[in-house]
Amino acid sequence: xxLQWKLTVASLKMFTRQKEAIVWTMLLPLFMVFLFGFVSxxxxxxxxFGVSGAENEPAARLVGRLGEVRTVQVNRGAExxxxxxxxxxxxxxxxxxxxxxxxxxxxxxxxxVNDGTPEETQMGLLILRxxxxxxxxxxxxxxxxxxxxxxxxxxxxSSYIDFLLPGVLSxxxxxxGIFGVAFGFVSLRKRGVLRRLSxxxxxxxDFIAAQVAMRLIVLLAQIVVLVGVGILFFDLQxxxxxxxxxxxxxxxxxxxxxxxxxxxxIARTExxxxxxxxxxxxxxMLLSGVFFSRANLPEPVRVVTEFFPLTYLADxxxxxxxxxxxxxxxxxxxxxxxxxxxxxxxxxxRVFRWE
Amino acid sequence: MFQxxxxxxxxxLAVNNLCKRYGELxxxxxxxFSVHRQEIFGILGPNGAGKTSTLEMIETLRPIDAGTVIxxxxxxxxxxxxVQQRIGVQLQSASFFEKLNLKELLLLLGELYGRVVDPMELxxxxxxxDRAKAQVEQLSGGQQQRFSIAASLVNDPLLVFxxxxxxxxxxQARRHLWGVIRRIRSEGKTVVLTTHYMEExxxxxxxxxxxxxxxxVADAPPRTLIGDLxxxxxxxxxxxxxxNLEDVFLHxxxxxxxxx
Numbered sequence: 001x002x003l004q005w006k007l008t009v010a011s012l013k014m015f016t017r018q019k020e021a022i023v024w025t026m027l028l029p030l031f032m033v034f035l036f037g038f039v040s041x042x043x044x045x046x047x048x049f050g051v052s053g054a055e056n057e058p059a060a061r062l063v064g065r066l067g068e069v070r071t072v073q074v075n076r077g078a079e080x081x082x083x084x085x086x087x088x089x090x091x092x093x094x095x096x097x098x099x100x101x102x103x104x105x106x107x108x109x110x111x112x113v114n115d116g117t118p119e120e121t122q123m124g125l126l127i128l129r130x131x132x133x134x135x136x137x138x139x140x141x142x143x144x145x146x147x148x149x150x151x152x153x154x155x156x157x158s159s160y161i162d163f164l165l166p167g168v169l170s171x172x173x174x175x176x177g178i179f180g181v182a183f184g185f186v187s188l189r190k191r192g193v194l195r196r197l198s199x200x201x202x203x204x205x206d207f208i209a210a211q212v213a214m215r216l217i218v219l220l221a222q223i224v225v226l227v228g229v230g231i232l233f234f235d236l237q238x239x240x241x242x243x244x245x246x247x248x249x250x251x252x253x254x255x256x257x258x259x260x261x262x263x264x265x266i267a268r269t270e271x272x273x274x275x276x277x278x279x280x281x282x283x284x285m286l287l288s289g290v291f292f293s294r295a296n297l298p299e300p301v302r303v304v305t306e307f308f309p310l311t312y313l314a315d316x317x318x319x320x321x322x323x324x325x326x327x328x329x330x331x332x333x334x335x336x337x338x339x340x341x342x343x344x345x346x347x348x349x350r351v352f353r354w355e
Numbered sequence: 356m357f358q359x360x361x362x363x364x365x366x367x368l369a370v371n372n373l374c375k376r377y378g379e380l381x382x383x384x385x386x387x388f389s390v391h392r393q394e395i396f397g398i399l400g401p402n403g404a405g406k407t408s409t410l411e412m413i414e415t416l417r418p419i420d421a422g423t424v425i426x427x428x429x430x431x432x433x434x435x436x437x438v439q440q441r442i443g444v445q446l447q448s449a450s451f452f453e454k455l456n457l458k459e460l461l462l463l464l465g466e467l468y469g470r471v472v473d474p475m476e477l478x479x480x481x482x483x484x485d486r487a488k489a490q491v492e493q494l495s496g497g498q499q500q501r502f503s504i505a506a507s508l509v510n511d512p513l514l515v516f517x518x519x520x521x522x523x524x525x526x527q528a529r530r531h532l533w534g535v536i537r538r539i540r541s542e543g544k545t546v547v548l549t550t551h552y553m554e555e556x557x558x559x560x561x562x563x564x565x566x567x568x569x570x571x572v573a574d575a576p577p578r579t580l581i582g583d584l585x586x587x588x589x590x591x592x593x594x595x596x597x598x599n600l601e602d603v604f605l606h607x608x609x610x611x612x613x614x615x
Contacts, residue, residue, distance in 0.1 A: 006466040010455065017454040192449035199414055199444040200510075201436050202467040 003202070007210030008217075015214060024179070025218060026225055029172035033230065036164050036291060046073040047124045048090060050082030053097035058135075062103070065131045072127060086112055088323065089155045092120040095128065103135040108147045115152045125150070161234045166317035167290035169226045173219055173249055174256045174310050178281050180215060181260025182273045190269060194354055204354050212257055219253045220246060227321075239324030247327060248320060251337045252313035258344035259309075265351035284310035309344075312336035364392045367514060367545050368413070373422035375408045382408045384569035385422070390514075395536065395546045397560035399553070405569040406549040407447065410518055413547075414444050427513055440468065443507030443515040443544075445500075447522075451491050457502055458487045461509055468510040481505045481535050497528030501535055508539070515539060517548040521555060533559050557581075 015021050051063050051074055067074040075082070075091065082094045096110040111128065113121040125148075132146050188194050197207060223245055230236030259280060267273040287294070287301065288310035294302055305311050316333035319325040327334065368390040375383035383405045390396040398406045411417040413424050415435040424431040431438050451460050458474040465472035478484045481501035483494075491499060500520050507515055517536070521529040529552075536559060540546055550556055556563045557577045564574040573580055 003466055003469070006463065010452070010459065010463045013459070014452055014454040188452075192446065193452060195416070196444075196446055196449040196451065197467070199416060199439060199442075199446070200464065200467040201439045201469075 003206055004210050004213065007207060008213045011210050011214035012217060015218060021180070025172060025176045025222055028175075029168050029222070029226055030229060032168050032171075033161070033165055033226065033234070036160070036168075047071055047120050047127070048092050049074045049124065049128075050085055050091040050094035051076050051097065052079040052082050052094065054099050054101035056101060058103055059097050059101045062097070062101070062131065062135055065134065066128070069127050069131070072124070083112065083153070086114055086153050087155050089114065089116060092117050093124040093128070094153075103132075103146065106144055106146060108149050111148050111150045112153050113150060114155045116155045159235075159237075161230065162237050162322050163293070163318065164291065165226060165230045165234070165236055166321040167314045169223060169249075170252065170288075170310060170314040170317050171285055171290045172222050172226065173253050173313065174281060174284065176218060176222070177215065177253055177256025178260045178263065178277050179274075180218075181211065181257055182263035182267065182277050183270060185211075185261065185264035186267050186270050186273050189264075189355060198354060208261075215257055216250060216253055219249055223249050236321070238321055240320035241324075241326070244320045244325070244327055244330075245317060248313065248316045248330065248333070248337075251334065251341065252309065252316075255309045255313075255337055255340045255344050258341060258348045261348040261352055262344060265348060265353055284308050288314055290314055307336070309337060309340040312340070364394070366390070367392045367427055368547070369423075369425045370409075370413065371423045371425075373409060373412060373424065374420045375405070375412060375417065376420055381569050383412070386566070386569070386571050387422075388564050388571060388574055390545060390547055392513075392545055393540060393543060394561045395540055395548070395559055397556045397563040398547070398549045398566055399551065399556045399563045400549075400566035401551060404566040406566055407518055409566070410516055410547070410549060414442060414516055415439055416444075440510060441513045443510060443512035445503045445507045445515070445517045445520060447518045449503075451506070453492070454490065456488045456490055457483065457505075460491070461506065464506055465509045470510060472509050477505045477508055478502075480508065480538065482531070495528070497524050497531060500524065500528075500532060504532075504535060504539070512544065514545045514547065517546065519549050519551070521550065521552065529555070 049066060049072055051066070053059070063074055063076070066072055075085070077085070079094075079096055082091060085091045086094050092114050094112040096112065098107045098109070101107065109132070111125070113125070115121075129148070132148075136144070136146060198204075223242075227236065227238060227242070227245070231238055260277075263273060263276050263280070267276055287297065287305045288308045289305070290310070294305055294311070297305065312333040316330045316337070319330055319333075366389045370389070371387050373383055373386040374381070386405070386409055388396075398409065400406050408417065412419045413426070413431060415431060415438055419432050426438050427441050429437050429441075452463070455463065457478060461472055461474040461477050465474075475484055475487065478487055481504050483498060483501055483505065486494060486498065486502075491502060494502060504515070504517065504520065507517070520536070521532050524532065533555070536546055536548070548560075560577060562574070562576050563580070564571045565580075566572070575583070
């Protein structure tokens with residue numbers, strides 16, 4: 001144990017004295033958060049309507065018209081379910097249609113609005129008013145407006161940064177696992193350091209254990225730094241527990257470290273490592289929902305990306321940060337990452353070579 | 356000066372019919388020799404003669420194809436861990452971790468042997484006590500080689516293997532290193548080194564084995580080898596000058612160890 005501890009401490013020293021390593025593991029993810037955090041993509045978001053209640057023919061026609069508006073997305077559901085979504089910040093407005101809805105009937109419509117997103121809510125109400133007026137024009141010559149009862153609902157404000165930060169955090173975990181290990185190990189091998197170590201009685205697994213321990217400590221530091229900066233500078237709404245984030249991060253880290261060792265096993269030189277690592281990491285970086293929701297991907301692509309390890313990690317981290325999920329609720333992500341870690345450790349053990 | 360030669364001191368390393376093949380190439384061909392305690396034993400030969408392969412099999416770095424190596428009574432192929440505890444190894448073109456200074460590197464290497472070392476003592480052994488806080492990349496070539504020797508001493512080994520320790524060094528740095536090697540021997544350690552510099556073998560080694568194309572072609576103290584050659588009626592075509600250019604260079608720039 002003493003040896004592993006000494007080796008881990010020495011590895012941490014080497015790591016923290018390496019400027020490039022700090023840039024890659026800490027500053028680059030922070031830079032991404034700053035860049036994407038300040039360039040707000042919220043304007044591109046659609047106004048999310050929840051619709052519940054009557055499902056008769058006039059109601060269907062109204063919902064159809066609402067859905068035709070380009071900036072609106074309609075989601076139908078039970079009132080309680082839609083209210084929940086509203087509170088979770090996933091709807092801007094929820095429209096409750098009375099039973100037997102009739103545009104000529106002047107029944108009062110209840111509209112629940114998200115008080116955390118005034119702009120979208122305001123825009124949504126204007127659109128709704130217009131659609132309702134159009135509907136009544138169609139059936140009345142001298143229309144009376146359908147009255148709306150607007151009710152404000154406190155919701156968790158969910159901004160792009162809340163979406164982005166757990167994604168970037170997952171990306172940073174992936175990058176330092178894959179690139180850090182693969183590049184570092186091939187370089188140690190090429191410079192003859194591993195050869196020098198192999199004339200000592202140290203066992204290779206002691207050294208690997210220390211490398212893994214060092215990387216996992218750095219990973220925990222990445223989580224603390226990114227979440228800390230998010231809370232301090234970006235008003236991140238951190239709903240979950242840090243411990244859950246640590247556990248999810250460590251499991252994801254295990255997968256990506258093993259992938260790093262796998263790549264170190266198949267690459268001969270540093271020049272081969274970088275393209276190999278890119279082949280593995282780039283598709284995940286772009287398609288695993290780090291920067292943008294995977295919901296917008298074409299269906300076949302979306303289905304495939306479902307099974308990426310980074311997707312499991314990013315979804316899990318995001319669910320902890322945004323929704324305060326605890327580990328049992330994230331069993332799908334845990335199982336996914338668990339299977340990936342078994343697969344990647346198996347592959348790494350098969351191809352790994354010390355020299 | 357310590358004259359062991361064909362001495363009474365006990366054998367610490369016995370190599371018997373050692374072989375190494377790389378595909379078609381027989382790199383080491385039935386090599387046998389013994390090294391006595393506290394000797395400086397040189398393996399001399401041109402590049403590609405099989406010196407490094409021989410050394411690496413003894414050092415547990417390469418599997419032995421055939422033959423035996425007995426080190427301090429231990430068979431190297433069946434007791435690699437115990438052998439590793441007893442030997443110090445300096446490798447050609449091997450390097451150390453980046454970003455750690457000399458002191459930290461020696462402490463860490465000591466840990467690999469389960470030892471707590473005194474890094475300053477090791478550094479002063481090779482005249483590097485002033486560079487304790489430096490990193491290996493900041494050292495000159497001669498200093499790097501001396502550090503590499505200090506690193507091979509962290510486990511207080513019985514036997515130290517040095518693979519071409521002076522290759523690429525200027526004459527002063529080379530002489531400085533010779534001094535360090537003699538000092539190590541005077542502390543009771545045995546030194547096995549490879550070289551392709553004849554004057555180094557003659558000056559430094561108690562005994563040399565000359566290797567060519569994987570085989571040992573001679574094994575005796577340097578003076579004996581030269582004496583035998585002269586006795587066989589050999590004459591140089593041109594008589595050696597009484598001094599050579601290296602002597603001139605050292606005379607002009609000072610014999611003292613001025614490398615730093």
